Every structure is written in C-alpha cells, then in structure tokens.
Amino acid sequence: MIDLSDKIALVTGASRGIGAAIAKELAALGATVVVNYHRNEAAAQQVVDAIAANGGAAVAMQADVSDFAQATALVKGVYKQFKRLDILVNNAGTTRDNVIMLMKEKDWDDVINTNLKSAWNCSKAAARIMMKQRHGRIINITSVAGISGNAGQTNYSASKAGMIGLTKSLAKEIGPRNVTVNAIAPGFVPTDLTNDLLEQVRDTVIELTPLRRLGTPEDVSALVAFLACDRAGFITGQVISVDGGMVL
Numbered sequence: 295m296i297d298l299s300d301k302i303a304l305v306t307g308a309s310r311g312i313g314a315a316i317a318k319e320l321a322a323l324g325a326t327v328v329v330n331y332h333r334n335e336a337a338a339q340q341v342v343d344a345i346a347a348n349g350g351a352a353v354a355m356q357a358d359v360s361d362f363a364q365a366t367a368l369v370k371g372v373y374k375q376f377k378r379l380d381i382l383v384n385n386a387g388t389t390r391d392n393v394i395m396l397m398k399e400k401d402w403d404d405v406i407n408t409n410l411k412s413a414w415n416c417s418k419a420a421a422r423i424m425m426k427q428r429h430g431r432i433i434n435i436t437s438v439a440g441i442s443g444n445a446g447q448t449n450y451s452a453s454k455a456g457m458i459g460l461t462k463s464l465a466k467e468i469g470p471r472n473v474t475v476n477a478i479a480p481g482f483v484p485t486d487l488t489n490d491l492l493e494q495v496r497d498t499v500i501e502l503t504p505l506r507r508l509g510t511p512e513d514v515s516a517l518v519a520f521l522a523c524d525r526a527g528f529i530t531g532q533v534i535s536v537d538g539g540m541v542l
Contacts, residue, residue: 296523299324302376303522304369306330306359306416307386309337311485312435315511316383316518317341321350323519325381328372329354332386359386360407365415373423380427381522382420384413384457385435391446402449409453413460417475421468430473431522434461435514436533438479438541454479458533465531474530476521481537483509504539 298320308317309331318341321327327345329352331338338354345352353375357368372379388408390401413434424430439447440454458477465475482499500506514536520526521534535541 296323296519296525298381298519298523301325301380301522302328302372302378303381303383304328304330304372304379304416304420305383305385306412307332308383309334309341309354312480312483312511312514313383313385314341315515316385316435317352318345318348318350319512319515319519320381320383320522321345321352322348323523324350325522326376327352330359330368330386331356332358359412359416362411362415365412366419369416369419369423378427379420379423380429381431381433382416382424383433383435383518383522384416386412387435387453389447389450391450393446394448397449405449406453406456409450410456410460413457417460417464421464421473424473425468425471428472430468431526432464432473432475433518433521434458434475434477435518436461436477436479438481438535438537441479441533441535442541461533462531469530472527474521474527476526476529476531477533478514478517478521479533479535479537479541480514481509481535481540483511483514485511499540502540503537504542507538509536509538 303325307313308329357364359365436457437454439451461477
C-alpha cells in the first residue's frame with residue numbers, strides 16, 4: 295500500500311484531465327494536494343471538492359506557471375502555508391498543432407513556455423526547498439511525442455523532448471540531496487487537450503497499441519503515486535512510458 299500521509303504535493307495544471315486525476319490519486323493516498331490552475335477556478339474547485347468528499351485534503355492555488363515570477367510565488371506560497379514541499383508534479387501543458395510551414399511563431403512560443411519553461415520555473419523554485427529538506431520528488435509529465443516525435447507537433451514534441459532532458463540533467467544535479475526527478479510519457483489519453491486529435495486518429499492509435507486500447511488519466515496517476523512514494527527512492531532520471539506499448 296502506498297502511503298503519502300503527511301506529504302505536501304503541488305500539481306500544476308490540475309483543474310482537468312491527467313492533472314486532476316493525479317491530484318485525486320495523491321490525495322486518496324494521504325497527501326495534502328495543492329491544485330494549481332491558470333484560468334478555470336471553478337474546475338479547480340471541483341477537483342478540491344471531489345477530494346474533500348473522498349476524505350482528502352486539498353486547496354486550489356492560481357498561477358500561470360509559464361511566468362517565472364508567478365511560478366516562483368506559487369511554490370513559495372505552498373511552502374509558506376505548509377512549511378514543506380515533498381512532491382512536485384509538472385503537468386501543465388497545451389497544444390497548438392500545425393505543420394511547420396503553417397505554424398505561427400506564437401504557437402511555438404506558447405507551447406514551449408507552457409510545457410517546458412513552466413517545468414523549469416517550478417523545478418527551480420522547488421529544488422531549493424527539497425534540497426534543504428534532503429528529500430523530495432519531482433515528476434515531469436512528458437509525452438511519447440517527446441520520444442518518437444509526431445508530425446504536425448514540432449512545438450509540442452520539442453517541448454516534451456526538452457522535459458526529458460530537463461529530467462535527466464536535474465536528476466544528476468540534485469540527486470546527492472536525496473531528491474529524485476523522473477518523467478512519465480503518456481501515450482494517447484483522451485482528455486480535453488487531445489480529443490480533437492483523437493477523433494481523427496483514434497482507430498489508428500488503437501491498432502498501433504499492443505494492448506489495443508487508449509490510456510486513461512488513472513493509468514498515469516497510478517505511476518505518479520508510486521514514483522512519489524518512499525519505496526521509489528532509488529529511481530531517478532528515468533523516463534517511463536505509459537502508452538500500452540505503442541512506443542517500444
């Protein structure tokens with residue numbers, strides 16, 4: 295049984311989809327969870343209310359984590375309120391898909407900033423706290439697109455590949471202080487972020503997946519929970535695909 299009692303967790307982009315599932319999973323296992331959101335306060339509060347209804351503890355905190363100052367203030371705010379930070383899940387993400395010839399510069403910048411820069415922003419602030427504690431877990435939600443690439447997603451694939459490089463480098467930097475850094479690479483998981491794409495390629499994706507199904511947010515959140523617990527203390531710098539075997 296995974297026990298996260300007395301742990302403080304911050305999940306970015308946790309008002310919906312995979313982030314919401316991660317927040318609920320960590321709370322169900324005993325962690326107090328900070329549900330970060332950018333714009334949708336009502337959705338974030340629904341996650342907090344669902345956690346409370348299940349006997350868990352959570353609060354919602356607003357911040358645009360792609361902005362360095364806001365991300366830093368968010369992490370500092372968590373530490374000020376709870377006096378520690380044990381788990382950071384860098385989940386905030388977006389897409390702006392198009393072939394490179396038609397992709398606008400803003401589409402590139404928005405995706406790189408939301409997906410990659412936000413992870414760096416939050417990790418920088420959290421690392422200082424976790425190193426002083428001599429304990430911590432940083433878990434980055436990347437994608438199989440960052441491993442194998444995906445046509446029409448040069449921005450998204452680059453951002454997710456960047457998260458993999460961030461994961462490995464940071465694991466080497468802060469491992470001596472007993473802080474682990476790992477990445478999870480989901481395959482195609484139906485969420486608000488991927489629904490438009492999945493409608494076009496759903497059957498093809500299932501055919502290419504050895505387990506012959508799409509993933510679920512809970513498939514991802516289960517692995518986050520394990521990597522966050524004490525039993526995963528000797529796992530760091532790893533990229534683990536949760537994709538039904540699609541990328542082998």
